[in-house]
Amino acid sequence: MLASGRGSNFAAIAAAVERGDLPARIACVISDVAGAPVLGLARERGIPALHVDPSAYLGPDGRRSRLAFERAVVAELRGRGVELVVLAGFMRLLGAALLDAYPWRVVNIHPSLLPAFPGLDAQRQALEHGVKVAGCTVHFVDRGVDSGPIIAQRAVPVREDDTVESLSARILEQEHDVYWRAIRWLAEGRVTIDGRRVRISS
Numbered sequence: 001m002l003a004s005g006r007g008s009n010f011a012a013i014a015a016a017v018e019r020g021d022l023p024a025r026i027a028c029v030i031s032d033v034a035g036a037p038v039l040g041l042a043r044e045r046g047i048p049a050l051h052v053d054p055s056a057y058l059g060p061d062g063r064r065s066r067l068a069f070e071r072a073v074v075a076e077l078r079g080r081g082v083e084l085v086v087l088a089g090f091m092r093l094l095g096a097a098l099l100d101a102y103p104w105r106v107v108n109i110h111p112s113l114l115p116a117f118p119g120l121d122a123q124r125q126a127l128e129h130g131v132k133v134a135g136c137t138v139h140f141v142d143r144g145v146d147s148g149p150i151i152a153q154r155a156v157p158v159r160e161d162d163t164v165e166s167l168s169a170r171i172l173e174q175e176h177d178v179y180w181r182a183i184r185w186l187a188e189g190r191v192t193i194d195g196r197r198v199r200i201s202s
């Protein structure tokens with residue numbers, strides 16, 4: 001799992017594994033942020049938690065290299081037998097090194113009904129646009145921003161008095177329920193990609 005921050009999606013997935021609802025093992029949590037709370041949450045559960053520092057990886061020109069950073073992440077993932085890379089609040093765009101190492105094996109959750117409101121601050125974008133229904137999306141990761149094929153979505157009605165905080169909290173409740181279920185479909189081998197359409201067999 002790759003995460004940069006708070007770690008509530010990590011915690012919800014870990015809880016599903018602990019309950020026996022998700023037949024998977026969280027091999028490790030890798031964060032690009034040294035003090036990310038998610039690392040502490042993982043260690044509390046006995047899950048290996050690593051900080052991989054993007055600023056420590058330089059290219060031949062002496063500048064920061066995403067390629068070198070991702071190669072280091074891939075080495076950790078492969079070394080731990082990772083089969084599926086789950087992004088949970090990982091605040092970096094992924095490039096070829098990681099995506100080619102795990103073709104269609106990287107998934108993300110985004111707090112909007114994609115393709116509406118990709119990128120940062122999705123809940124604020126939705127409120128400011130005035131939509132009546134917001135939500136969240138689990139999707140495969142491709143080279144774009146929140147643009148890969150959609151695996152699952154949950155709708156969340158917008159209330160008259162919603163703020164970014166109140167809407168985000170209700171979306172987050174749905175994130176915590178939908179993400180582990182989508183990962184279970186993947187673990188069970190029920191997910192196929194057909195162009196932009198993702199089919200879930202029963």
Ligand code: GRF
Nearest residue numbers: 006007008009089109110111
């Ligand atoms: C969530 O809103 C998720 O949709 C987005 O980043 C946030 C991560 O929250 N990709 P958390 O770290 O899982 O609590």
